[in-house]
C-alpha cells in the first residue's frame with residue numbers, strides 16, 4: 184500500500200507553529216503482554232500515529248517549534264535476525280520516507296533526548312499513562328538540567344499533550360472524514376449481514392464471528408472495541424461481551440459493534456427481533472428510543488452542546504416511559520428526580536475518531552462546549568428494562584433497545600454517516616426477514 188505522508192507533515196507543521204519555543208515529545212505505544220511470552224496485537228498510540236503515520240513500536244517523535252521548526256524521529260534500526268521473526272522494519276533509512284527532518288536509531292535515545300530538550304521553554308508530552316515512558320522522560324529532563332548549569336536553557340514546565348494534539352484531533356480534516364466513512368461503511372455492512380443471519384437458535388458468538396469476519400474481509404484491521412452482541416435479557420447489560428447465549432424466538436438482539444479502518448473507529452448500534460417481527464411491547468419501546476434518537480439528530484448542529492442533545496433525548500425517553508405507564512407524574516418530575524435513570528443510565532453522545540471515545544475537551548471552563556463543523560459524534564439513546572425491573576415495568580422486563588449512529592457536524596447541521604443500516608422499525612423487520 185502506498186501511503187501519502189503529506190497529512191502527517193501538515194499536522195506536524197501545525198504542532199510546530201503552536202509550540203513556540205517548546206518541544207513535543209511522544210513515545211510510540213509499547214507492546215502489551217497478554218500472558219507468558221504472548222503479546223496483544225500491537226496498535227500504535229493514536230497521537231503518535233496522527234502525527235507520523237508510523238506503526239512500529241520502539242519509536243520516539245520530537246517536534247521542535249521556534250524559528251527553525253523541525254521534527255525528529257527515533258526508530259528501531261534494521262536487524263535482519265529480529266526481522267526474520269517479527270517482520271520487516273522501516274529502519275533509519277526507510278523512515279526518512281515519512282517526511283521527518285531527521286531520523287536516528289532508537290538506541291541513541293538516552294543521548295539524543297536531553298539534547299532535544301535544551302533551550303526549550305516547555306515540553307508537551309504525555310505523563311502518567313505509561314510507567315515505562317515516564318522515567319525515561321524524567322531522566323532526560325534531569326540530564327538537560329545538568330547541562331543547563333553550563334549555560335543552556337532547559338524546559339521549565341510540562342504541558343499535557345491534550346491541550347495541543349487532542350484539540351487538533353477534535354476537528355476532523357477531509358482525509359480523516361473519508362477514513363471514518365470507510366470504517367462506518369464496513370461496519371454498516373456487518374450490521375446488515377447480522378440482521379440477515381441471526382435467527383432463533385443462533386448463538387451470539389456466531390453473530391459476533393460474522394461481524395468480525397465482515398470487518399476483516401473488507402479490509403478493516405481490527406475492531407474499534409469489543410463487539411456487544413446481547414440477545415434477550417443480555418440486551419439490558421450495557422457492556423455484555425461474552426456472546427454465549429443461544430437466541431430464542433421472540434428475542435431482541437442488540438448489537439453494538441464497529442470496526443477500525445486506517446486507525447479510525449466506527450461505533451454503531453442496532454436492535455432487532457431475531458424472528459423478524461417486533462412484539463407489541465418491543466415495538467413500543469423501540470419507537471420511543473428511535474424518536475429520542477431522531478430528535479437529537481435533527482438538533483445536532485454547530486452551537487449545540489452534547490448536554491443539550493442529552494437533555495433532548497432524556498425528555499423524549501421520559502415522556503415515553505410515562506406513556507408506557509412505567510413512570511408516573513410529569514416529564515419535569517422524571518427529569519428532576521432522575522427516576523428515568525433506572526432505564527436510561529448512560530449519556531447520549533461522545534466524540535468519535537481514532538479512539539472510539541475520542542479525545543477533545545467536552546467542557547470549557549466548566550461549561551459544556553458547543554459543537555463545531557468537523558467534530559464527529561455518536562447519538563445513542565437507549566432504554567433497558569432489566570429482568571428485575573419494578574412491577575410498573577413488568578410487561579417490558581428483559582427488553583433492551585439502543586440505537587446509535589455516527590454524525591459529522593457540518594456548517595448547517597449534521598450528516599449521518601451510518602445511514603446505510605436500517606433503522607425504522609419496518610425497515611429493520613424487512614432486513615431481518617429470512
Ligand SMILES: [Mn+2]
Pocket residue numbers: 450533561563587
Ligand atoms: Mn458509542
